[in-house]
Amino acid sequence: MASVKVVGLQKLYGSVVALSNINIDVPSGTFFTLLGPSGCGKTTLLRAIAGFHSQSAGDIFVDGQSIGDLPAHRRDVAMVFQDYAVFPHMSVRDNIAFGLKQRKVRAAEIKTRVDDVIDVVQLGKFADRMPHELSGGQQQRVGLARAIVVQPKVLLMDEPLSNLDAKLRVELRAELRRIQQDLGVTTIYVTHDQEEALAMSDVVCVMEGGVIQQAKPPFEVYSRPSNRFVASFVGSNNFMQVDLNDSKFSLRSTGEFISSSVRAPKSGSFVGAVRPEDLDILPSSAQTEDDKKKLDVPVVIQEVSYVGREIEVYGQTSNGELIKAIGRPDAELITLAPSDKVIFRTQKEKVLFFVDEHFGVRI
């Protein structure tokens, strides 16, 4: 078990910047997730830590010791691969024993350690099978067992569940987290699946454009995104134009004041963000409440889509913004149709403000 520290890491491919000044701090035993869309640099960062390609600048430390210049096979960080990478010409047992043999562990000890880990990942019945006789989920268990059996300082996982079907993915997700916590192994996990990231992690590190956008515990990333990109990538969000007058934000479509006395730049354009689940759907005849804490947005319905557990209602504001609300599909909502007028209502305190740019900061 060890802490991981990445300092000023940079990776260039020619003139293309794949990673730009990456600094992360992963305390010992943490489940640390790199989350981002494809091409954001998360896999590049993971592979740099594994030593599969050299960084252009910066360094990586494990327990305070630099590993940035160590060749990949001497780093003692074990990796679980997206495509399992289970050696097809070796049995399950030989696959798992591979790393121990490289470490010149005595045969008797290899046997007990392999047997133990086979129990941990529940592969008892399959120990002597060949990989092609296993399902994808079972192969990934081999991949995991092979990595943890060497008791690595750090466990790296590169989208280990993305090739599995949805149901198995959720099952294995819980199991991975349980095993990680039992072992207490420092884990760096790459995924593009935000639900997976939120469900499993101690810290979610959102990346885009080779830059870390935010690295915080899941609840904080979801409820207090550091910038507009994080707000739109993690969960879904409605962005509405707001105006800043006298240090007060007002909704452009209705002119209603939302907040007062904000510390914001004097000029520039801004958006207010509300999550769909924070919007209630009310008939347009609903009483306008005097409650200063509520914000009403009148919209014309564009589309209603019923997805079983909930109903998604898309409405257009008076200045043309399309916003989405999610409601429980009761008898009243189900009868809504395009061009009906409704009110989306939320608590003013739920609205977050951002500078209106791709990476615009939260105000």
Added chain:
Amino acid sequence: MQKKLDLWTIVTIVIILLLCILLLLPIMQILILGFMDADTGAFTLANFQKVLTKNYYVNGLKNTLFVGILGTLGAGLIGIPLAFFTARFKIRGKAWIQTLAILVLVSPPFIGAYAWIMMLGSNGFITNAFKAIGLDTPTIYNAPGIILVFSLKFFPFIFLMTQTALNNVNKSFEDAAENLGCNPWQRFRKVTLPLVFPAVSTGAIICFVLSIADFGTPAILGRGFRTLSTIALGAYRSELGGAPTMAVTVSILMMAISMIALIIQRRILAKKRYASALTNLPVPVKLEGWKNWGIHIFCHGLVLIAMLPSIVVIYTSILKTKGPVFVGGFGFESYQRIWRDAPEAIFNSFSLSITAALLITIASAFISYVIVRRETRVAASIDFLMMVPYLVPGVVMAIGFVTVFRNAMPDIFTATVLLVMVYFIRRLPYGVRATSSSLRQIQPSLEEAAINLGASPLGAFRMITIPLIIPGIIVGALMAFITAINELSSTVIIYDSSTITMPVQVYIAVLDGEFGTAAALSTILLLSTGICVFAVFRFAEDRESAVL
């Protein structure tokens, strides 16, 4: 940051050095010698002037292009219909036809020439049979015979490549053409043929390049009809002792023809790239009545005619002989004679080819890894260099080797060493291609996993990569062996009395009219080749791509 010298960077450097010395250096040397005055060593264009104006050379050039182009056309006239019939119609024994085509492809290249002499030559048995009933047969010597042999020898390239392409044409295109009012012939000409044109032209370019480079066929069948390869050998022999300027000038001409042909084909192909979704695979149609009979006779007849030389050779080898004369009946005198007179040819052929094949196998594993796994410009240029040996005729490569290596250090570069070297570089692409196509099937994460678990790069290569690409390595080794043991055009330049090989012995025997011994030696070559081909079939996932 300073770049570290890891294992594969060192391997890449070694490969580059190897290719520079064995491939680029001889070619450079040839280019330089071509512009050199044989006596003074000064720069001159006189050699080219001579080659491009003197009748002797100009005729050689014309002859080479003539038999090259017509041979390729002939191969196309056989290969394209054969491909179309077997891909689009139900034909019994399709696998048999393909197997025979592949056997024709790998059989010793010079067998065709002298087997046809035994059939249609001035004393051939078909000629004699026709004479007996008072009929004259067309001559097998000079251009007509060479074109016939080229057509029947090289058509499998066009056949197999076109057939693969036809099998991959989305049937919807043809359905659409029919739906829009094309009759079957229009449909074939306007839709199907253009779609498979890239494959047809690739097959044709291989035929053409091999025809240009072929030495054995014009040497055996040409009665006063010279091509550039026979002229190059002649010039080389007459210039022994001096600088072989005329031989290399002719060589440069041969290389230039191959290069120009390849460039033209690439140019044409560059404009014709077709994307196709493989949603609707073509289904072979069953023909009825005389059409059905017709295509069966055509397909089976053609591959049998192409196999005829091999059959004749094997048959001749067990005819009873007395000296060079066939005395009627069967016997093993021919085999006894080669065992008595030329056992060293058999030994040399096997030891040289096996040595070269082993070296190729080892080099291929490393080169393939660099080409497939290292995505650098250097890796791409190594991949490109692997095409060069196909384009350089054997006679040319051998002359380059002799002038670079033997003339510099005759004690080290004996004929044995030179032969192994020239076999190695000329057949290396076969090994590399088989190995790298096998390696492309292996996910790179397997090697990464091994390294991640503590194996060194070399350890990962040994424990993970090599075991997984063994089938490709075996196919590559076998193909390298087959093509090395049948090599004639380089060997005929380099060999000396102690390094004579079976192909050279056959060539000499044919020139001496010793058809019995030639047949016996050829049969040994044919059998070794055949056994290896079946081993290739056993290990290769795709038979055709393994041998093409």
